[in-house]
Amino acid sequence: MITDCKTFCVVRYSEPVDDAAPKPWTMQQIAAAAGVSVTTVSHTLSGKRPVSTQTALRIRSLIDQFGYVPDAGARRLKSGRSGMIGLAVPDISHWYFGRIARGVEEMANEYDYGLIICSTSNSDPRREKRYFNLLRTRSIEGLIYTASREIGPTDELMSISASASPIVLADEVVSGLERVPSVTSLNSAGARELGRHVRELGHRRAVIVAGFEGLRSTIERVAGIRESFPDAVVVYGDFEVQSGYDRVDELLARGVEFTAVFACNDYMAVGAMRRLHEAGLRVPDDVSVVGFDDIDIAGVITPGLTTVRQDMLEIGRRSARLLLESLAAGTMRGIESVTLPVELVVRGSTAPPPAS
Amino acid sequence: MITDCKTFCVVRYSEPVDDAAPKPWTMQQIAAAAGVSVTTVSHTLSGKRPVSTQTALRIRSLIDQFGYVPDAGARRLKSGRSGMIGLAVPDISHWYFGRIARGVEEMANEYDYGLIICSTSNSDPRREKRYFNLLRTRSIEGLIYTASREIGPTDELMSISASASPIVLADEVVSGLERVPSVTSLNSAGARELGRHVRELGHRRAVIVAGFEGLRSTIERVAGIRESFPDAVVVYGDFEVQSGYDRVDELLARGVEFTAVFACNDYMAVGAMRRLHEAGLRVPDDVSVVGFDDIDIAGVITPGLTTVRQDMLEIGRRSARLLLESLAAGTMRGIESVTLPVELVVRGSTAPPPAS
DNA sequence: ACCAAGATGCAAAACGGTTTGCTTTGCGCA
DNA sequence: TGCGCAAAGCAAACCGTTTTGCATCTTGGT
Numbered sequence: 080m081i082t083d084c085k086t087f088c089v090v091r092y093s094e095p096v097d098d099a100a101p102k103p104w105t106m107q108q109i110a111a112a113a114g115v116s117v118t119t120v121s122h123t124l125s126g127k128r129p130v131s132t133q134t135a136l137r138i139r140s141l142i143d144q145f146g147y148v149p150d151a152g153a154r155r156l157k158s159g160r161s162g163m164i165g166l167a168v169p170d171i172s173h174w175y176f177g178r179i180a181r182g183v184e185e186m187a188n189e190y191d192y193g194l195i196i197c198s199t200s201n202s203d204p205r206r207e208k209r210y211f212n213l214l215r216t217r218s219i220e221g222l223i224y225t226a227s228r229e230i231g232p233t234d235e236l237m238s239i240s241a242s243a244s245p246i247v248l249a250d251e252v253v254s255g256l257e258r259v260p261s262v263t264s265l266n267s268a269g270a271r272e273l274g275r276h277v278r279e280l281g282h283r284r285a286v287i288v289a290g291f292e293g294l295r296s297t298i299e300r301v302a303g304i305r306e307s308f309p310d311a312v313v314v315y316g317d318f319e320v321q322s323g324y325d326r327v328d329e330l331l332a333r334g335v336e337f338t339a340v341f342a343c344n345d346y347m348a349v350g351a352m353r354r355l356h357e358a359g360l361r362v363p364d365d366v367s368v369v370g371f372d373d374i375d376i377a378g379v380i381t382p383g384l385t386t387v388r389q390d391m392l393e394i395g396r397r398s399a400r401l402l403l404e405s406l407a408a409g410t411m412r413g414i415e416s417v418t419l420p421v422e423l424v425v426r427g428s429t430a431p432p433p434a435s
Numbered sequence: 436m437i438t439d440c441k442t443f444c445v446v447r448y449s450e451p452v453d454d455a456a457p458k459p460w461t462m463q464q465i466a467a468a469a470g471v472s473v474t475t476v477s478h479t480l481s482g483k484r485p486v487s488t489q490t491a492l493r494i495r496s497l498i499d500q501f502g503y504v505p506d507a508g509a510r511r512l513k514s515g516r517s518g519m520i521g522l523a524v525p526d527i528s529h530w531y532f533g534r535i536a537r538g539v540e541e542m543a544n545e546y547d548y549g550l551i552i553c554s555t556s557n558s559d560p561r562r563e564k565r566y567f568n569l570l571r572t573r574s575i576e577g578l579i580y581t582a583s584r585e586i587g588p589t590d591e592l593m594s595i596s597a598s599a600s601p602i603v604l605a606d607e608v609v610s611g612l613e614r615v616p617s618v619t620s621l622n623s624a625g626a627r628e629l630g631r632h633v634r635e636l637g638h639r640r641a642v643i644v645a646g647f648e649g650l651r652s653t654i655e656r657v658a659g660i661r662e663s664f665p666d667a668v669v670v671y672g673d674f675e676v677q678s679g680y681d682r683v684d685e686l687l688a689r690g691v692e693f694t695a696v697f698a699c700n701d702y703m704a705v706g707a708m709r710r711l712h713e714a715g716l717r718v719p720d721d722v723s724v725v726g727f728d729d730i731d732i733a734g735v736i737t738p739g740l741t742t743v744r745q746d747m748l749e750i751g752r753r754s755a756r757l758l759l760e761s762l763a764a765g766t767m768r769g770i771e772s773v774t775l776p777v778e779l780v781v782r783g784s785t786a787p788p789p790a791s
Numbered sequence: 792a793c794c795a796a797g798a799t800g801c802a803a804a805a806c807g808g809t810t811t812g813c814t815t816t817g818c819g820c821a
Numbered sequence: 822t823g824c825g826c827a828a829a830g831c832a833a834a835c836c837g838t839t840t841t842g843c844a845t846c847t848t849g850g851t
Binding site: 101149152153155156161171172176180184185194195198212216242243324352375380392 | 537544
């Protein structure tokens with residue numbers, strides 16, 4: 080059996096040496112070198128059956144020496160589990176989704192899963208199709224999906240979720256998919272507090288720069304704000320800085336009067352502040368501005384942005400936990416959706432309206 | 436053979452129906468249903484050998500009907516290619532790395548590769564080890580690595596790169612790994628321009644809030660700035676808003692006199708501006724502040740931040756292209772590192788120093 | 792000394808595809 | 822009529838593990 084070992088070594092090193100990565104060792108080769116069967120090597124690694132201390136030691140030392148690592152693909156084929164989950168986000172480069180991604184990644188890591196990122200480019204159907212196929216080909220065992228727009232009932236997501244695939248919705252629920260577990264923030268409560276806060280400062284005329292129309296979070300936030308400002312003008316943006324700027328620009332042009340701007344996220348709030356600044360309106364002296372999310376720079380810009388803090392990291396973590404737990408359980412049954420609390424953060428961008 | 440088909444169908448539907456995902460179809464079953472061998476089905480799909488139009492049609496329709504999708508794991512096992520690449524970043528939730536990730540994702544998508552994200556939590560060795568193992572287990576075919584601190588010569592990365600694995604360094608080169616292809620920005624030129632710009636405004640006393648000490652980009656940026664301000668005080672931060680704030684806080688406490696702050700990234704610049712604001716110093720009237728990167732909100736905060744624009748998206752794209760091209764070529768040989776141009780962006784945060 | 796029960800370890804059968812070598816058939820052309 | 826070659830398809834090997842089902846070897850209890 081020692082001969083076997085040498086044989087392998089010779090074969091190996093006599094191959095032409097080029098710059099390509101050398102062929103990895105197989106369990107077969109380790110077994111031959113140790114003079115045992117692959118079964119024994121496998122059991123040594125998995126511990127599913129006892130292996131004598133002596134043999135195990137020999138095998139382990141050989142493994143270390145060779146630098147052997149079992150092939151993930153073979154393992155996956157046999158076990159049927161890829162050890163990977165997917166995260167589909169509209170755009171991974173957004174702070175917002177980046178936070179979710181990080182939370183997911185942390186939790187996946189904890190459960191010893193890998194994470195495959197799927198940027199859907201704001202729900203480009205072709206992209207989405209590709210990523211749902213990861214589920215079908217069993218490249219990933221489950222998917223965390225964050226919607227960026229209202230999904231029509233004909234969508235890929237619908238059909239795949241109907242097949243009872245392990246899916247969790249993060250950050251945004253999708254109508255028609257009420258049975259799919261989700262992790263969201265308590266948008267309505269946050270918006271209500273925000274509205275109340277501004278109302279109590281004495282404001283009467285407000286505008287709402289909302290997010291994508293039809294998106295559940297947008298609907299909830301607008302509704303929450305309207306509890307305090309029933310007749311607030313609502314315009315829709317796309318959550319980007321520029322649209323905050325543009326919407327306020329249009330409102331000013333239309334001659335709409337307001338002393339408070341509710342932006343449905345901090346980025347649009349920043350854009351709004353910029354436009355107001357350019358119009359010679361001071362924040363918060365002339366106009367109060369609030370956002371939503373509490374992004375990293377919300378507290379350090381001048382003035383500090385009054386907003387509602389969402390724990391995106393936790394949304395990511397909880398989504399992943401939901402998914403991974405249900406994978407471990409082997410069923411999505413009994414998985415409860417989660418709604419996370421939010422927190423009003425009052426900073427310098429809100430103040431009583433001008434006396435006039 | 437039609438009987439075979441029915442047999443399969445019966446077997447399938449007689450299984451207990453629960454909420455778990457139904458077992459996927461195998462090529463075996465499709466073949467049986469079509470009355471051909473698996474070989475023929477495989478060839479129909481791959482086109483590596485001709486299949487008669489009639490047979491192909493029958494097979495294809497069956498595939499559609501069943502919703503058959505070939506198992507990625509089996510495919511990978513036989514072909515040895517996983518169709519995945521990895522991206523290791525210190526923290527995916529940072530705007531900066533998010534941009535890189537998006538660029539990588541775009542390119543990977545173009546080349547029909549999947550992307551596995553590896554958050555290294557600022558080079559936590561255990562995390563890194565896990566991710567390098569993805570390479571070893573052949574879960575990923577190649578890795579794009581963005582360093583966040585100076586890597587010691589004993590690190591995992593060193594050993595793995597020595598084994599000629601397909602690795603590309605993005606955004607940051609690593610000393611000792613000069614032979615590994617990389618994609619970086621022309622930091623020195625950007626910093627030089629920045630320094631010259633501030634110098635030409637008339638400033639004489641400047642401080643530099645640098646990034647991690649020892650990081651190549653930090654060294655280059657500091658050197659570039661020092662061409663115009665040879666005696667600038669240098670303090671080191673960690674690229675976060677808070678450290679920009681803290682370092683300036685310390686400088687003020689130490690009584691260091693300066694009329695310009697060079698921050699090595701925009702986040703620290705924002706933190707610096709915040710601290711200056713709290714100290715009653717106006718930007719840019721009393722102190723000019725510049726950053727580096729040109730993050731999304733650099734142009735919309737007040738005052739706008741003078742900075743150097745790096746194209747992170749392009750860094751991601753180019754890194755991915757380098758990696759994927761070399762995977763296609765089967766060798767890392769002849770792969771050229773890339774250095775991307777940067778652009779000085781002058782905004783409102785810089786102005787001549789106060790007259791006094 | 793004898794037997795049941797663990798401890799060990801092996802051979803072989805999956806897992807679900809891809810690929811190779813070989814057979815059979817159909818067809819054009821001398 | 823016969824020959825050669827391309828087209829079409831099958832069986833079987835293979836990829837590198839995990840997981841049975843069995844054999845063999847100890848060991849302790851009686």
